[in-house]
Amino acid sequence: MPPAGITIRIRVRMSARPIDEPHRVSSQLELLFDLTFVVAVAAVTAEFAHSVAEGHGLAGLVPFLQVFFAIWWAWMNFTWFASSYDTDDVLYRLLTLVQMAGVLTLAAGVPAAATHSDFGIVALGYVIMRIGLVAQWVRAGVEDPARRRTALRYAAGMTVAQLGWLLWLLVAETGVLPSFSGLPFFVCLVVLELAVPRWAERARATAWHPHHIAERYGLFTIILLGESVLAVSRGVAGAIEADGVKGPLVAVAGCGLVLLFALWWLYFLVEAGEGLSGRRDRSFLWGYGHYVIFAALAALGAGLEVAVEQSGHAVAASPLAIGYAVAIPVGVYLAVLWAVHALVAGAPVVRPAAAMGCVALIWALPLAAPWLGVAGVVTAITAVCVVLVAVSIMTAAAVGRAVARRQSPQVVES
Known part of the structure; x- marks a missing residue:
């Protein structure tokens, strides 16, 4: 017999797990x-x-x-x-x-x-x-x-x-x-x-667990954000080795971290597990849409690495190209994240006008790279995302208050 508290599963018949299994988390x-x-x-x-x-x-x-x-x-x-x-x-x-x-x-x-x-x-x-x-x-x-x-x-x-x-x-x-x-x-x-x-x-739907799936996707998002942090650190190491610590290096590295934090915040504004529970028919679009989100985060890591690296030594890419290597992935991420959230959220937290306005502004900012420099462009992109986070937090709070009012019992005077 195995010691108390230890379970050894030698052979378990493979059958569909319940879709409402409580406390289902990643193994x-x-x-x-x-x-x-x-x-x-x-x-x-x-x-x-x-x-x-x-x-x-x-x-x-x-x-x-x-x-x-x-x-x-x-x-x-x-x-x-x-x-x-x-x-x-x-x-x-x-x-x-x-x-x-x-x-x-x-x-x-x-x-x-x-x-x-x-x-x-x-x-x-x-x-x-x-x-x-x-x-x-x-x-x-x-x-x-x-x-x-x-x-x-x-x-x-x-x-x-x-x-x-x-x-x-x-x-x-x-x-x-x-x-x-x-x-x-x-x-x-x-x-x-x-x-x-x-x-x-089409033969018969599999019994996937909505909260488990949402957690798994959230964990992979964190992995990609972590890869971007690693990419920035590689760029910092290369820049320091080439030219030491300078203002542009600190600006790009610091803003890169804040930018990734803002994108993380925006992703987890919506509880996808609850949304998938009531909208299982939208799971394909939700799941497939994440390819674009994940690829954008990976590409952003590459762009931030080069943006940090160029602050320490010259690279072949122009400031305009480096600015767009950061701006395009961020804009794509924001646009597709809004669409994916809209599939499963009962009420939009990130307003479409705010999201698309931020995307348009972010994609225009690299045009100012000849005057602002790469550090200025990355700083401006970060500022736009921080503002979007602030607006979305206020929107989420307003939506939460509206839902609470609808769900509160009405007091009827006799």
């Missing part, structure tokens, strides 16, 4: 799994920062988005499966280990994919991850008769999509039918990947 295994994505995101952010610093930000954008899609989609697949079928027994843990090995393999292939469009190692990592996840879905199909068709559809759809990726890689390597090796074929495979869950869920 220790999910948190460990997320650590492998810290490595992958750090690798793709560093490569994109290198492209921006060399003045090739636009050229590096497509490889960045391609590799980041692979990272995000791998995390998505595991997260939604675990929300429905986490048994935490020995087999489940071992298959999760296989997926973690795939993520680390993918991360090792990021430099070659970003600089030479060589996706061989990335594809190998994806194959390893898919082996573990398809095995999980097959197991769910065998052990959960009520959702067998759904689970087997997931397994079949992922297998077909993976064969498509291998074909894309093979054609790219051999040079046969070169049109297949380009961006259009990649986009077609992305559409196929995104369509698999919609097709599989």
Whole structure:
């Protein structure tokens, strides 16, 4: 017998977990799994920062988005499966280990994919991850008769999509039918990947837990914000080594931290778990929309790294390009965050006029880079986001008071 307080799950029948399971939170295994994505995101952010610093930000954008899609989609697949079928027994843990090995393999292939469009190692990592996840879905199909068709559809759809990726890689390597090796074929495979869950869920919806999903997405947001902090620290180290501590360095680094804090504040203004509970039909748009949010945060980390770095020594990128490397991700983040919040929030906290007005202003600010400098542009962008946070807090307080008044019992005088 194991010691008191220790539970060892050797074998647990895989069945759908209740969607209203109380106190459902991320497991220790999910948190460990997320650590492998810290490595992958750090690798793709560093490569994109290198492209921006060399003045090739636009050229590096497509490889960045391609590799980041692979990272995000791998995390998505595991997260939604675990929300429905986490048994935490020995087999489940071992298959999760296989997926973690795939993520680390993918991360090792990021430099070659970003600089030479060589996706061989990335594809190998994806194959390893898919082996573990398809095995999980097959197991769910065998052990959960009520959702067998759904689970087997997931397994079949992922297998077909993976064969498509291998074909894309093979054609790219051999040079046969070169049109297949380009961006259009990649986009077609992305559409196929995104369509698999919609097709599989038509048989019967999986039993994902809304509060668990919201927490998982919030944790991944924090991971990406943490990667941006790491990117800023890399830029600070490079700038100090080159030219010591100077005013522009302090301004950009300090404002970068405040900017990330403001974006964190805006994300967690809405309790997504409550919204998803009553609007499960909007989960696809909500979940898929986060690709843009997550990619914007990763790109912002690269932009901030270069902005800090240029304060210590010269880089090939112009102040205008560096300003837009910060402004574009921030604007995209704010616009899509508002749309994602609107899908699940009962009342808007970030007003559309305020959000879009801030986006327009932020995207215009880099034009002043020749006069303000990069430090001035980053400071101004930060100030706009801080004002948006303040306005949103006041809006949230007003909405809360209005809801409280509606819910308070009416006193009827007889």
